Amino acid sequence: MKKLLVSVALAAAFGAHADEGMWQPYQLPAMADELKAKGLEIDAKSISKLTEFPMNAVISLGGCTASFVSPKGLVVTNHHCAYGSIQYNSTPEKNLLKDGFLAKNYGEELPATPGSRIYVTEAVTNVTGEVKAGLENKVGNDFYQGIEAKEKQLVAQCEADDGYRCQVYSFHGGLEYYLVKQLEIRDVRLVYNPAASVGKYGGDIDNWMWPRHTGDFSFYRGYVSKDGKPADFSKDNVPYEPKSFLKVSAKGVSDGDFVMVAGYPGRTNRYRTANEVENQFEWAYPEGKMLRERFIEIIKETAPEGSDERIKYESLIAGLANYAKNFTSMIEFYGKSTMLDDRKAREAALTAWINKDSKRQAQYGQTMAELDKLIKESQEHQARDIILGYIGYTTMLPTARSLYRLANEKQLDDMAREPGYQDRDMTRFKSGLERIDRRYAPSVDKAVVLDLLSRYAKLPSEERIPELDKAFGIGKKFDAAKLSKVLDKMYAKTELGDKATRLAWMDKSVADFKASKDPFIQFAVAMYDTDMAQEKKEKELYGKLMKVRPQYMDAIIAYNKELGKPVYADANSSLRVTVGHVKGYSPQDGLVAVPFTRLEGIVAKDTGEDPFDAPKKQLELIKQKQYGDYYVKSIDSVPVNFLSTLDTTGGNSGSPTLNGRAELVGLLFDGVYESIIGDWGYDTDTNRSIQVDSRYMLWVMKYLDHADNLLAEMEIVH
Template identity: 35%
Template sequence: MKKLILFLTAFVLVTPVRADEGMWFLMFIERLNHRDMQKMGLQLTAEEIYSINHHSLKDAVVQFNGGCTAELISKDGLVLTNHHCGYDAIAELSSPQANYLHDGYWAKDKAGELKPKSLFVRFFVRMDDVSKRILGKVNDKMTEAEREKAINQEIAAIEKENSEGGKYTVSVRSFFQGNEYYYFVYQDYKDVRFVGTPPESIGKFGGDTDNWEWPRHTGDFSMFRIYADKEGNPADYSENNVPLHPKKYLKISLKGVQENDFAMILGYPGRTNRWMPSGGIEQNVKFAYPAWVEASKLGMDRMKVYMDKDTKVRLDYASKYAQVANYWKNRQGMIDALTKHKTAATKAAGEAKFDKWANSTPKNKEKYGTVVTTLKNYYAKTNEKARHDNYLTGLFRTSNMAMLPTRMNKTLSAFAKADAAKRAEMQPELEKAIAETYEKLYIPLEKDVLAAELNLYVTKSAGYAVAPKAADVVKADSKAWIEKAFASSIFGSKESLMAWLKNPSAEALQNDPLTVLSLDLSTHFNNKSEELQKLTDDYSRAFRLLVEGLRESNPKTKYYPDANSTMRLTYGKVRSLPADKRNDAAKNYYTTLQGVVNKYKPNDEEFDLPKRLIEMNKTKDFGRYADKAGYMPVNFLTDNDITGGNSGSPVMNGKGELIGLAFDGNIEAMAGDVIFDHQLQRTINVDIRYVLWVIDKFAGAKHIVDEMTIVK
C-alpha cells in the first residue's frame, strides 16, 4: 500500500484546492468551479446545475428522510436511494410473514406501493448569503451568550420572511465557524411510498465485514415514490394523492464508466471537520472515539443475542443495529487512520505557523495572538469529559429505555396535572404513541443492554464525575436493580404505562425508578458548570477567530465550508486504487457479478446469495446491462469528496446523466472527515447498470425500468 500523502486543509492551505477535494455551494459554481469542471469533462452550464429561475439538476436531487440523499428518475416521482437509507422504512413495513427486508419486494403497480408511517423528502428551492445582515447585529464587546441571542433573533426573522406563510421550510446555517451565514429554502413532501428493494442478500451483501471496505460487491439501493395533491403540492397521505410530476428528473446512462471519466455528485453531506484544531483530533483519537467504539460494540453484542433468536426482534431492531454498527466501524477506522498518519501532529505544525503569523504584528497579535493557546487549554481541560460523554452517549444510542422516560416526561407530567377534559383530549394520541413505541421494544433485550451499558459507563468514566443515580445502580448490582425497577416502573411494559394513563399520578411519575434514572442521566449530560461554560465560550470565540485568521492569512486560496447537511456539489473522476488481489476485475476501479459469486457462502448472514443470481451469472444472462467487455458491473470507484449524508447521492457524467449511486467510502482514507487524502480517498458507488439489471432481469420488475428515460 502506498504511503498516504496527507493534505492539511485547514492549516497549510498555500496551494489551490485540487479538483477532487471540496464540497461546494451550488450558488458559487460559476465563479469557483465551472472552468475546472469543463476541463475535466463537464458539458453543462452552471445554470443547468443550479438555477432559481429555471429547472436545473438541483431540482432532481432531494434530501431523503433528513439523513440521506435521493434522486428522481422518472416523470412520475420515482425516487432512487440506498438500501441502507430505506432500511428503517423497509423494516417497519416488514413482518415475519412478509419480510421485505430479507426477501425483497417490488410493487406490481402503484396500488401495491406501501406507505411507511413517517417518511419525507426535501427539495432545495434556493439559497442566499445573509452574512452581512447577521454579523451586523454583533460586535466584539458581546459575550458569547449575547452574540448567540442576537444572531438567533435575526435568524428567526430571516426564516419567517422567506417561509411565505409556512409554504416553505427555511433554515439559516452558520459556515466557516460563524464567519458566514446563508439561508436555505426547502419544500417538504411527506407522502412518500415504498416501491421496491432487492433482497437483503443483494442490498446488504457483505454486511458489517465489507462495510467501508474495497472491493465491494453490494447492490445498495431501494426505490420510493413521491405523491402530491392533484395540483402537485405537498399533502398528507391520502388515497386521492397522485404521483408527483417533478420539475426535473435524471436520465440514465447505460454507457458505463472508464477510468478518468468525469464524475460529479450532488447531495447532502452531513458533517465534516476539516477545520478542526489538532487538540480536537487528539481528543477524539485518545478519549472520545475509543469510548464510542467500546460502548457501541457492547450494545451491538447484547442486541445480537436476542436478534438471532427471533425474527420479529431482528426486524424491530434491524435499523438501530445497522446504524450503531456503521459508526462503530467508522470510528475505529478514524482512530486507526488518524493515529497511523499522525494527523494531529501535522495539524499542530500548521497551528504553530499560524501562531507565528498571529503574533507577527501588533495588529495581528491584538486579534489573534491568544487563539492557539486558548484552543489548547480547552482541549486539555475537557479530554476526560469527552471520554465520559461518549460512554454516556453510547448508552443513549443503544438503550431505548435510557431516554424514553425523559422524552415522555413533560407530556406525561402535563397529562397528570390536567383536568378531565384536557386528559380526554390528550389520551388518544398518548395511547397511540405508547402502542407504537412498545410494539418495537423487546423488554428482555432492553433490560440487558441497559444493565451492560450502565456498568461500562460508570466503570470506564472514572476520570470524570458520573451521573449519581447511575453510580448508585451499578454499586447496588445493575442487573438486580433493573429487574426490580422494570417490575415496578410505569415504563416497564406497555400495559403498565397504559394502566397509569387510566389513573395518572404526578407523584408516581416523579418517583418512578426508570424515570429517576433517565432524568438523572440526561440532566448530568446536559449540565455545564460555570468553569465549563467559560471554557466553552472562550473556545467558541477562539475557533471562530482561528478560521477567520487562516482565511485572512491566505486570501488567494479557494475555500469551501465544512459539510452541515446542506446541498453540495463535489466533482472528480473515476479512479482506481492500487491493485487488490481480492478483486477479480481487470482494473481496480470496478467490481463484477463474478466477484459477488466468488464471495458466496451458503446460509451465511452476510455472504449468502439467491440461487437465481448465481444461475444468471453462470449463464451470463445480463441483457443490455452488461459492460461491452462482457462482464456484469456491480460497484465502481470515484475520487469525489463525500461523507455521511451523501448516501444515495446521484453520481453523474458530464451530461448530468445518472451513472451510479454513492453509498460508501474506503477505510484506508477513513480520516476523510478531518483531512482529505488525494492519493487514497475514494467514493464507492453502485453502478446504475447493476441497479437496472437487478430490477429488470433478476426481479422481473421491468415495468419500473420502463418508467425511466434510458440513454446509451
C-alpha cells in the same frame, strides 16, 4: 466580502486541487472553466441554481441523499438508507429485508417509517448579517441564546409558507450563516427494494472494502395532496410531480471519465486543531469503537437471530457496525499517518504568519490560545459524557426525559422554547414516539442500560452525578445484581412501551408527570433540574467557542488565500457538490485496485451463507452470461460497483453520481477503507468513493426482480 474572499481563493487553486472539496453551489460559477476542462458538459451556472435542473432533482432524506428519477415522484436512494422503512414493514412471516419487495402499482406501495421525509432544497440565503447583528458584545450563554433566538426568528418567517422546513446552518465554525428553505414532503412510501442478499451483499465484512459487489439501491415515492401541497399520509394523495428528474444512463461511465455528486454530506473535520485531532484519535475513537461493539454484542446475545426482537434492532446494528468499522479504520490510519504532526506544523505556520504583521497580530494574536483553552475545558468530563451519551441510543430513558422536557417547554411561548420542542417539531416528535414500536424490545433495552450504568458506576466519585446514583440506587460500592433488580422492576412497571400511552403523555402537564408512578417518568422528573443545569453549563462553553472558532477560521481562510490553496467549509449536512473521475488506486505496495467490479465477482465470493448468499436465480443468470443491454466489452461483463475520486462522507449515501450531462450513472454508497480518515483530510492517492453502477441497478431490476413497471416509468438513456 467573505464570500468574495472564498471565491477568489477557490478560483486561484481549483485547477491543482479539483477533486478535493465539498463546494457550496454558489461557489461553482467561479470554477466554470476548470469544470468544463474536466468534463462538465452542462452550464456550471445551472448547478448553482437550486430551482433548476439538475439541482432540483437532488433531495435529502434527512440523513441520506436521494434523487427524483421520474415525473411521478419516484425516488432512488441506497438500500441502507431505506433500511429502516424496510425493517419497519418486515415481520418474521413477511420479511421484506430478507426477501425483497416490489410494488407493481401505486396501491401496493407501503408507508415508510413514521416521520420519513423528502426534502427538496429550494433556496439558500446568506443571513450572516441578520444572525450576528447586535450580538457583538455578547459572550457565553448570552451569545449562544442570542444566536439561537435570531435563528428561530428567521426559521419562523421562512416557514410561514405552508409545507416548508427551514433551518439556519453555520459555516466555517460560525463565520457565516445560511438559511436553507426546503419543501417537506411528508407522505413517503416504499416502492421497491432488492433482497438483502443483493442490497447488502457482503454485509459488514465488505463494508468500507474493495472489491465490492453490493446492489445498494432502493426506491421510494413522494406523495402530496391533490392540490400538489405536502400532506400527511392519505389514500387520496397523489404522486408528487417534481420540477425535474434525472435520466438514468444505461451507458454508464468508463475509467477516467468525469463524474460529480450533489448531496448532503454530514460532517467533516478538516479544520480542527491539533489538540482536537489528538484527543479524537487517541481517546474518543477507541472508546466509541469499544462501546459500539459491546452494544452489538448485547443485542445479539439478548435477541435471537430471526426473532421479532432481532428484526427490530437490525437497522441499529447496521448503523453501529458501520461506525465501529469506521472508527477502526480511523485509528489504524492515524497510527500510520503524520496527521498530528501535520496539524501542529500547520498551526505553527499559521502562528508565524500572524506574527509577521502587527495588524494580523491585533486581530488573531490570542485566537489559538483561547481556542485551545476552551477545547480542553470541553474534554474535562468526556469519560462520563461518552457513556451517558450512548444511553441516548437506548429507548425508555431518553423517551421519558424528552416527554418531561416537552411538558416543561410547553409552559413557555413557542418562540421561547428549546429547538426540538416548538410547535413546528411536534409532528417529528410524535413520529419518533410511533417508531418505537418496531425498534424497541424491553429485554435488549434493559441489557444495554445495565452495561452502560455499570461502566458509569466505576468512574471516580467526582465524575458521578448524585441524582443519577440515587435514581438507580448506585452506592459507593457498586452492586451489579442490585442494579439489575432495580432495572427489572422499572421495565416491568413502565407503561411507556405502549404506543397509545406514550402519545398521551405529549399532552400532559408538569403536575401530571410529578404525580406519575411510572418509574421512567419518575426518573425523568428526578433528573430534570440536574439536566437543565448541565445544559446551561454546556451552552456557556459552546457560546464562547462560537465566538472564537470563527476567528480561527477567518485566519485560516486569509492565510490559505495568500498560499493559493482551496477554501471550502467543512461538511454540515447542507447541499454540496463534489467533482472527480472514475479511477482505481493502490491500497498498498504491490497492489493495484481497478475501478470496476463485475457480475462474476458475485459468483466468486458466494458461499451460500449470509452475507455472501446471492439469490440462486442471480447466480444462474450470471453463469448463463445473461448480460442483456448492460454488457461492457472492456470488462467482458456487467459492471457492479465502481470507484471515483469524489470527495464524500456520511450523508452522501444515496447521492446520485452524475456524468458531464447530469445523467445518473451510479449511486454513491460507501468509501474504501483507506479513505475513511478522509473526514479529517483528503488524500489524492487513497480517497476513493464507491458507487453502485447504474447498469447493475438496471440489470437487477430487469432480469432478477422484473421491476418492469419502474423501468417503464424512468427515462433510461442508451
